[in-house]
Amino acid sequence: MRGRLTILGILFLWLLATMGFWLFGFWQVPATTPDWFLRAQAVCFGTTETGMPDARGWIMLTLSPLLLLAAVIVSYRREAFDALAFLYRAPLGKIIILLATFGVSSEAAWVTSRIRDGRALAAAIYLDETDGELPEGYPRLSDPAHAFQLTDQFGQRSGPADFRGAPLILTFAFSHCKTICPAILSELKEASETLGQRIPILVITLDPWRDREGQIAAMAKSWDFGPQSRMYTGSLEEIQRVLKEYRVPTIRDEQNGDITHPPMVYILDADGRLAYLFNRPSASWITDAIARIEK
Secondary structure (H helix, E strand, O other), rough: OHHHHHHHHHHHHHHHHHHHHHHHHHOOOOOOHHHHHHHHHHHHHHOOOOOOOOOOHHHHHHHHHHHHHHHHHHHHHHHHHHHHHHHOOOHHHHHHHHHHHHHHHHHHHHHHHHHHOOOOOOHHHHOOOOOOOOOOOOOOEOOOOOOOOOHHHHHEOHHHHHHHOOOOOEEEOOOOOHHHHHHHHHHHHHHHHEEEEOOEEEEEEEOOOOOOHHHHHHHHHHHHOOOOEEEOOHHHHHHHHHHOOOOOOOEOOOOOEEEOOOOOOEEOOOOOEEEEEEOOOOOOHHHHHHHHHOO
């Protein structure tokens, strides 16, 4: 009996260690996490800008637990199978197996979600649309756009529903961004000038931690998309809900607060439905899309 319990204890500790290892590898750490944790995560798994481990990290995550389990099985093969059979036969053992299965399944689902977000970000972040006219065959959508109410640069609550009756442009950015955001906002500025500032442009911050009303007011004044346009902020929960609904994958650098994200632009029609979805479109693509909607 003591031998069985010893083997089961070893296997249980292996399972806990493996789950903790994967949790450490994929955890999106909060802003209060100390620098040593971030450095340790990067050293162990070579975390990439998409929040995923690099090739060495994947090897560590898969081979290390498998090699440790193989060592236990090789050293205690007969005892291990005997202990597992004993656990399965015992009434309490079945409960333990169910709890372990539930824990592993829950973590596997969470890891799968993190991998899916990382892959979406990796596929989208450097993919730019081309210049020139919007291709005739570019897909026109007709999906309901997520409705939201956020706080704009005037301190008022509003959302896409307040601009029904005309097309509008929606995108995501943040005030501290020095790369992707200025590039896409420049294209929107050019498109706004071509359209005569008659099309509302809604910009939702990706950084509710820092972009409060004062920051978005300054951002709105700097870009000056027109009187109908809005810069939005909100609580962390509100912004994350909108990001989820519009399927915008993001990774936040907990050390400097910067957000890695794809330069997505959404064109909504006069009825508030999603008509076009672009990844860093040119100004001409945006104006062409508006023209097609208005026809």
